[in-house]
Amino acid sequence: MVKLSKKADYGLIAVRHLSQGETGKPSSAKEIARAHGMPVELLAKVLQKLVKQGLLVSHHGAEGGYALAREASSMTAFDVIRAIEGPIFITSCVTVRGECEQAPHCTVREPLSRVNEVLAQALSSVRISDLGGGLPPLVQLEATK
Amino acid sequence: MVKLSKKADYGLIAVRHLSQGETGKPSSAKEIARAHGMPVELLAKVLQKLVKQGLLVSHHGAEGGYALAREASSMTAFDVIRAIEGPIFITSCVTVRGECEQAPHCTVREPLSRVNEVLAQALSSVRISDLGGGLPPLVQLEATK
DNA sequence: ACCATATACGACTATTTTAGTCGGATATAG
DNA sequence: CTATATCCGACTAAAATAGTCGTATATGGT
Secondary structure, eight states: OOOOOHHHHHHHHHHHHHHHSOSSSOBOHHHHHHHHTOOHHHHHHHHHHHHHTTSEEEEOSTTOEEEESSOGGGOBHHHHHHHHHOSOOSSTTOOTTSOOSSOTTOOSHHHHHHHHHHHHHHHHTOBGGGOOOOOOOHHHHHHTO | OOOOOHHHHHHHHHHHHHHHSOSSSOBOHHHHHHHHTOOHHHHHHHHHHHHHTTSEEEEOSTTOEEEESSOGGGOBHHHHHHHHHOSOOSSTTOOTTSOOSSOTTOOSHHHHHHHHHHHHHHHHTOBGGGOOOOOOOHHHHHHTO
16 A cells, blocks of 8 residues: 555644644644644654654743744655655665665666655655645534543 | 555566566566566466456466556556555545545645645656666576576 | 466465554753 | 653554465466
8 A cells, every 4th residue: 555654644734733823832742633633642752753853843841842943835745754754765676775675686676766756756846835724623622632 | 654565566567577578478477476586476466456457468377477458658657556555545534535534624634635646646657668677687587496 | 188387366374564552751831 | 849741762452564375267288
């Protein structure tokens, strides 16, 4: 199956969430998780990865939380996914260094890596700021509590 | 991880393999598997799926095997992957009918489905005939025996 | 007719990946 | 000092994937 992991999903959703709120005010993991019905602990780990990769900034303590480290328009879906999942390769044949683990006789590496490139480029073309829609209704924030 | 399953890999490799040989002559699963170092039984199942989806034609018995059902130029990576994996959705949020399983309050459905579309389109843009490279050297065919 | 070679198909196991949970450490605002 | 956060690692559970095995069926060649 060609799909994003839930972690990547959560990451994209969270980053988009942060791109919508007021810029100065950070959102806590709990807040984001509740707004979208995700398990808090899992989302927290995702957010921490995004911090470590420099996409988000965090603030400890009460009234703390997470915020975008830079403009939503300069951040792509590719950035977020890669930060969460590590280097992205689509085909199993291609490793981090772009090499095939099998012997050099592998002639499919080159053709399949083209699929890789196309997909990577597609993901890079999606800016976080392009992910429209509003924040979920407040009803939800209460209901999930 | 955003990646194709091995099955999808095998499928793409096999289809490409078939697109390279002489058009009339079918290739057996064993032949293809050996040429690329895949488990025969697994590849066989993949090929059978491709037949069932109408991408390949098969021929039983000795001198039998598989062949493309139509031109390599009219077949895309998307076709092959979808035939193997079923309907493709990238984000976990989007189901077959494009609906979110969660309540309608889900506001991320629409934005994330954009990621879906972009990737699907990217895969559709890759024609099998675009996957260049030659067939593996004959050495390999012997060595793997 | 017989046999070697194929596809076709389902059941099964093993492995890996993913998802989710838990416990505790550290930082910070009020 | 306490409530609220991030942070981080270890752990378990569940699901998807990869691979295996057995068997039935079709077909070309001898």
